[in-house]
Amino acid sequence: MNESLTVQGAPAPEVWDLLPAEQQPQWGAHPDLPGVRRALRTAPALTTAEDVRTLRRQLAEVALGRARVLQTGDCAEDIHECGATHTAAKARLLAELADRVALRTGHPVVRIGRMGGQFAKPRSRPTETAGGVDLPVFRGHLVNSPEPNAPARRHDPNRMLQAYEASAAVLRALDGARTDAYGPWASHEALVMDYESPQMRRDPETGDPYLASTHFPWIGERTRQPGLAHVEFLAALANPVGCKIGSSATPEQVVRLCRVLDPGRLPGRLTLILRMGAGTPASAVAPVVEAVQGAGHPVVWLSDPLHGNTVQTATGVKTRRLSDAVAEALTFRKVLEEQGLHPGGLHLETAAADVTECLGGPVTGEHALSERYESLCDPRLNPAQARELIDAVFS
Template sequence: MNKWTKGSWKNFPVQQQPTYNNLEQLQRELQKIKQVPPVITKEEVQNFKKQLKEVSQGERVILHMGDCAERFTDCTPQIITQKQIFMEICSEIIQNITGKKVLKVGRIAGQFGKPRSQEYDEQGIYNYKGDNINSLDINDRTPDPQKLYQGFLCTLSTVNIIRGNFINFLDDHRNYQSIKNQMTDHFRTLSNHEHVVDVIDLLDKCQDSFNQMYPSEEEIEQHKKCINNRQQYDQESENKHQILLQNINEHGNNLKSEMMRTSHEGLILDLEEAQTFETSQGEFYNLSTDFLWVGLRTNQIDGAHIEYVRGIKNPIGVKIGPQTTEEQFLSICSIVNPENKNNKLIIIPRLGAKNIKNVLPKLIQTKIKNNLNFIWMLDAMHGNTETENSFKVRKIDNIISEIKDFCQILHQYNQQIGGLSLEATHEDVTECLGTGIDSHNLCTNYKTACDPRLNGLQTLQILYEFTNYHNQLINNDTQNYLNQIEQQQDSAYLSQNKSPKQQFQMKQTQNFSSVNA
């Protein structure tokens, strides 16, 4: 295999790259990005890999969620905070129903570029490819290199807002709970769907438990006064204060370790190269994000995108479709994850409800036969896209069907259910069909920049279905195991209480059965 460098991808066929008219301007914008300190640190990426190891061992589950394509206009503290709160709500649902920790990964802070199946639309107009390439405005579709730097600034701002919010959540957790409650109360007013109501009731119960565990503002103030006035600080106050500190510190440490991670599709390779840094140990990290993935349109094993990601230390996702061959699948695994680690590669099937039963078992069998290590995470959206009244749509029933088949098939082969990837928003959009949205009200609030997203209510319903089906599979296993134990105990008891002749006859019957099996 050829020697890897940050720019070795340029020696390979490359797909889905914008064509710029002003190459000198492109180099100026890339140089500006290279001169700015990185968005994140290598230590953050390394910590993310530790969390992925827990996913591979079944201790965590990934929730990968966010917009299909981020907009520069959404790069505001208010909107980013709402996205962050929505991620917290959704992860609480998974954690409280399954009992597993959730690795929260947003499609956020860099998801500004989109691959398209066609370069031009039916009218011959250059397609919108994301805010860091061109504009939704049909009069501003020429790729503009200055948008790359604008996208970088939005990425940097978004990460800083996410970090700042988390510090604020730690300092004033009751205010954080209040903001979260406002969102869940809003969802409650919109729907009487049984599963949505069940999920919100669950969140309310979690809030009650939190209120009992976490000290009130009055308690905190009282203990602060005790610290400042030591003569009133008796042993009982000391004990209460230590318990208070322990609760705050434990909860704070949990929050710090569970901060939402960022991710985007590694699409524009000039941009990704500009954000790739070499460490003193000679290792390379893309320090614009925790997690990059390669899309289905750019996952060619002899292509530039696979060449680029094979050389960086970040965890990498690769999307797999119905047409992906066994040879390509094996090559992707060996190229991207040559050391066969369990926290390096995330395979993301995007198969669709119609294809998953035929395709996924073959992929799993290939994985098992070749002793491959990676994490399975389902893209439940892109294989289920249809057209309805000239709108791109996705049907909730198809999404749920694919999720359940994904869980059932992985469980059948004793594979860990690694995670779920959803294009979703907290907003009350009308882009996917189901949970109160039909073809008649589809146009009411259809506002996606590219592909249809789940709204808040639809997301809650899907997570309810996912988590409960996940638990059902585990509970069935537990019950089957208990039944086997009970049968073994019954057989042992009967054997002990039979005459020697009866025991001999039973043994002969068992031997006969095993021979004929």
Template structure:
């Protein structure tokens, strides 16, 4: 990183930087035609919604709220159906209520959905079972899971936009129609919990939640349909991997001053500087494809295209932090992405593995503590704990996932810091992709309902298990500090 003032930023200044995980299309003119269409499409989310999330993540960073982020590793266009969306929404709502009870603080909910269609890969190619070398599957917005459909297709970017729009629209309809009432604990079925002691423990928590909500109903505290018990904020997120697509949905928005409105255009011509009529100092640039976007562990190079793009958008942003991230490098990333030292501007999504967290997390926390940055510290306990079962299925151990979360909490406390959130790959369906949990799934259970075409996800029951576990840990911490 060069010293001195940063170079001017525009939505396409990332093109001057080296890029990782790029997609090469055979027909450049078709790509430009598709991107032009996306550029002229309505935004998927609004800048006021993004600003509201910014304020809520500030509360998370300063210890007044907790972040729950979860969803599929990589969405399929097929997931854009009512049942799949409802299942995912239901588990996030129920998990958040358990966390609210255990922590006695608000929970900010961010879903990995409505845009999580691209997938970084360690290799551009893979081999089929018959020994053929083909392009790797890069996600539904790039190519198909079918080995015969691996050619990158620009039209899939347009399909990704419409599937995202349909998902966002249905989530809005559900929440406006009272779907959030599904987080009432009396509607929960704990019959999946095989261990009797654990079932009793969970039931105790559910009973306490029921009593609390019943009391509030008795005194009339739940009669107002605008209360947090009847409506929630749910934000959308994805890894912003394909920068051409992200740029197409990046729009300038006037800062909230009446005199700015006539001076700030909402259009942008790629590959040219902002026009004088834009009055850049009076405008902010928002990525309106999602409320929250993040940089993956494979694309966070200091002088890379993704860091360059992310530094200019107003959205709150995430950065995946793994064992290969040096402590000094982490600070430099924060300096680039958070030059104004805004609390909650950056969420550090740490992903080490249960056996590596003690080796790397303390140094990362200590390095950030020496600065004035106030990021959200969020634990991704899934990515570092992926293994292969004897059957050949890619899987994750529930016990390892819990171990990384609890170790994270402990290490933060020991260093005078605080874990502020969790980032989970999960589904609301009853799949069998991860072992363990209250269902006591074993390797032999994996073939029963193994559905993922990417990484293994926590199922509905295991996701609830995670929420109960975190709630109990924080409740114990709270009781111990009295």
């Protein structure tokens, strides 16, 4: 264990530590877990309260219709690709795509990377079959390894310290690349409570608690239940926070979620990231938007047009169609604008390299997917596909 991350002491658990939490690793009775949590509790903060406040002010501008957001990056970060070269390539693509949005909308764009902590993934099934053997599914480098063998797939809490160190490298690079309040900022899904909860810190100016593992944490469709650990944890933080909303969410559920995460109805506090699927008609999206608007929550509205559109080829390869992503994002824009609201931007899984994981644009058919399919989890847009999507949505 890194000496700088080794400390003693065990404070009383927070409320969310005592609540049920979905999609958590199965550490078992691993003897290292208490020490890892103690180490994370007093590790240097990866973000500052001042930066968190700055991002929240910028997102307030988006909520008020004066700016946009572009959030891009890997589905699951590779812990071995967190050096300066890889991070710079991702930040360059984010900046290029944000400039493209700015050119087409006339608004400044807040740049947020899915990086610096995107090492844990919720999964729909706990196991998968590889080579005829049932194995625990890969849940991101924070939990286990992608290699298809039993030792690699074992859940190991020591990997949280590796994820912390990798995140620190990415955050340092992003800090060096940030020239103004528009970014680049870091974000990740706040999924593994044993990693996130110990990294709560206090703002030295206000005394408010904030999550120091990232600037912008979000929770997903599988962990957005009020009264459970993830929602109660985010509710306690001063960070701007996000929540994915899928097609199964009812207007009443979303309004209840807004009441918990944005009780003060403050612009910039809460971002709702719609991931409805291209097959969800505008008539099904509109009631959710209407309900939130009617409840008086000035949220940032983002479209995630990829997560609801994952399909499998006949040979079992996961992919997404660019045409589906465009259709969903256009429906999102139409619904928001018809209600006089501001389509805040896009949340996209992208690769900085010319991968061949999604269909459309330069990837002309399923035969091409195998040419450069490198994702650790779900398929990502390559740069050309991301440009085409932005051009179609903001034309």
